[in-house]
Amino acid sequence: MCGISGLFDTHGQRPFDRALASRINNIQAHRGPDEDGLHLEPGLALGHRRLSVIDLTTGQQPLFNEDDSVGVVFNGEIYNFQALVPELQALGHRFKTRSDTEAIVHAWEAWGPACVQRLRGMFAFALWDRQQQTLFLARDRMGVKPLHYAWLPDGSFVFGSELKVLTAHPAFVRSIDPLAVEDYFAFGYVPDPRCIYRNAHKLPPAHTLTLRRGDAAQAQPQPYWDVQFINDNPIDLADAEAELRERVREAVKLRMVADVPLGAFLSGGVDSSAVVATMAGLSSTPVHTCAIGFDDPRFNESAFAQQVASRYRTDHRLEIVKSDDFDLIDTLAHLYDEPFADSSALPTYRVCQMARKHVTVALSGDGGDESLGGYRRYRMHLGEEGVRSRLPPGVRSPVFGLLGRLYPKADWAPRALRAKTTFQAMAMDTVQAYHHSMSHLRTEQRQRLFAPAFERSLGGYQSLDVFRQHAARAQTDDPLALIQYLDYKTWLVGDINTKVDRASMAHSLEVREPLMDHPLIEWLATLPSGLKIKGGEGKYIFKKAFEPLLPHGVLYRPKMGFSVPLASWLRGPLAQRMRDSVLSPRMLASGYFNARGLQTLVEQHLGGHHDHATALWMLIMFDAFLRQAQAPAQAVPQAATPAVAMPA
Structure with a gap:
């Protein structure tokens, strides 16, 4: 898991300043604290920050082929690279490392842009082909890994894993897109491919972007995959249960390959519990599991996580976060680079912070609700x-x-x-x-x-x-x-995957999502919807499939979610911060808001007449973004110390 960055002269071969390329690369050093790599040649700069997970000794990037004509910077994991290596060797390609990154370089040589069709994993990469004078960018099918880009006023192209790479470039213009503001206050995030800034873009999931020097002005993202809902699989229930367990097992097994300590998030929900149960069946040693609990029982699922941990004798770590753990607002604003209002980003940050003390890679249950009808x-x-x-x-x-x-x-x-x-x-x-x-x-x-x-x-x-x-x-x-x-196209990418990527990468933790394995997604899309929601029960087929492996009380309890007590925070310890943010001179002068409308929201919520917690939290996070947007770009600050009480 890493951070990538780069600059490309779309017109000619103007040299880029090494200090500038290094600065925009290191602005995301949190994504890869182990090594940094930089390659410059006329009209091109490629940067990489490495978190070493596979092939710890020889996987440095940018990584080039045998004659140095094709190079790549890559963020993510290619889970099927071990199967691709012998196929590519049979075509005459020689490997000098044991890394999955090198498989991308040779896959490009063998199959060109169609190489992405052969890759199974989470990825965002930029590949340079000197002979073709082509820069090729690609993003994984489910949008697990991010990739941002922009054209600068002088015609050069800049890209990076995080938006802060773009904003760190002195030529980037931070002009806010009003359409993105409308989107944010509807969804709580800015959906792909739009960014909060007018001239910045997110490469959409399952898309590539090909830039050829001298012919890049009209380059547009191109799709290479999409999920197709057929819903006509005639499979019977028993066979569907067995096949689902086996497909989950395969997806989990592929994601357990690592040369560093590996574990899992265990929330006590159905999805993470199923992942942990599957991992336990594949591991000869206890699985490392991590959970966050809350001192407010309305939001605490830790007892259900403990049931699963006890059943599978995992090496389980639990930390209890106090219900007034809201001191991350500015940290999150800096981390996400654009307004982001999912308040579960707070506990997600904390569980990643805790997990990184024990493991470098963690498996999660993200994606199950969307694929299996769990909401x-x-x-x-x-x-x-x-x-x-x-x-x-x-x-x-x-x-x-x-x-x-x-x-x-x-x-x-x-x-x-x-x-x-x-x-x-x-x-x-x-x-x-x-x-x-x-x-x-x-x-x-x-x-x-x-x-x-x-x-x-x-x-x-x-x-x-x-x-x-x-x-x-x-x-x-x-x-x-x-x-x-x-x-799949909005919420999963813009909210869930963004939240987990930024929170985990803030702590140099790699998170892998087996329930977003694209062959599994494709197969689930063939199942009748009646197997996903049946008799008012969401995830019907998933729960039936894992009944032999998980407690009934974990499978069939009401869904709780990873929530925080926003309404009470905003009437209590956060009341003054809320008032100062929502009614700040910065917000009132922005031109976006009706001043009387802001005042009414604050007064009605504090008076207890209405619950405006969602709106007010969105406004707080928007104000925090505005404050960050007006400041010089800088690296992510050191992680804040959590408010933690160890369980008795």
């Missing part, structure tokens, strides 16, 4: 779809639209009585309704929050357009498959 919102959406399918839009839209307008917003009421959102969604079409349910701040809330001048600057753009564009490519009319596809 409560999936079941609610299917219920709404049942009503939509029975009522014509001409009846449904006006009736439920009126109910949605008249029904009061009742944050204080039991969930079953909070019908306003449901009524609003019932008046919408499928894609609009799912966007409504996924929006942190819904359309009317954003309109009240934004200043009229800023609304006009959007030119009619709404974040719904993101979902519309992806839905048009989904090629499925299955209600569950459609929203799973939308989550």
Whole structure:
């Protein structure tokens, strides 16, 4: 696991300054503390920060082929590289290392841009072919590893694992994209391929970008893979359970190859528990497991993690984080480079910090909810779809639209009585309704929050357009498959994978996600949706498959999630910080917000009349981003000390 960076002159062969190339590379030294590598030649600079995981002695980068005509900088892991090596050797390629990185170089020589089709893993890489004067960038299918890029005013091209590589370049213009602001206040993150800055981009998952010197101006990302939901696999339940266990076993086994200490996150949820159970069956020694608990019982899953740890006799480490552990706001803003509002980034940072004390590589259960129908919102959406399918839009839209307008917003009421959102969604079409349910701040809330001048600057753009564009490519009319596809393209990449990558890399920890193994994803997409959600039970097939390996109480308990007590924080110890941030001169002068709207949110939340915790947290993190954006780019600061109480 590493950090990559680079500069490319798209027009000619102007030399790049070594000090500049070194500075933008080392701005992400946290991603690779073991070694740094730099290669410069006319019109090109390639940088690499290395976290040594495989082939500790000879895997330095940039890594070149036999005649130094093809080189690569690479972030990630190629899990099938050991199978590729003999195939490439048979084609005449000679290997000088034992690293998976070298397989990429020779795969390019053998298959050109189609090499990505042969790679199984998580990756972002930039490859230079001197003979073809071509720079080739690629990102893995599920977007586990990040890759950012921009064209600079002089026509040169800059790329890096993190956005801070781009902002560290003195020619990069930090002009905020208003469309990204709209997206952020809808989703809580800026979805790919957009960045918070106008001229910066994220290479989308499962895409490549090819730049040829002298012909790079029109270069556009090109897709090389997509998940296709077939949902017509005729397999019976027993065979599906057995095959699912075996496919998970293979995905886990591939990810247990490392030359450094390896372990797993164990939250006590279904997915991480299944990964740990599978690892235990593959390991001759106890699996190292790490868990974070909270001193607030409403958010503490550590007892369920302990059940799994005890069953498999893992070397289990638990740390209890105090419920007032909110001193990471500025650290997170610096780490994520653009506004990011998932408050579970706080405990994710802490569990990565703790895990790194014991292991260098950790397996996680991320991706299971999206592939197997684990979220409560999936079941609610299917219920709404049942009503939509029975009522014509001409009846449904006006009736439920009126109910949605008249029904009061009742944050204080039991969930079953909070019908306003449901009524609003019932008046919408499928894609609009799912966007409504996924929006942190819904359309009317954003309109009240934004200043009229800023609304006009959007030119009619709404974040719904993101979902519309992806839905048009989904090629499925299955209600569950459609929203799973939308989550793959937005939530999983922009929120989950971004959160885990930045939090883990802040501590030089490599996290591997077996449930995002693309052959597993492809196979799951063939299963009928009725095997994923059945009788109101999410992850039905997954839970049935792992019944022999996990306690019933772990498999079938209510989903808790990795949450923090935001509402109480913002009325208690964070109240003054919240007021100072949301109503700061910086926010009021930004031009984005309606000042009276900000004041109302603060007053209503502090008065206990409404729960505006989500909106206020988003505003706090946006203010923290603005403060960072106005400061000179700098390396990630040393990790903050956690507030930890060891369990009795």
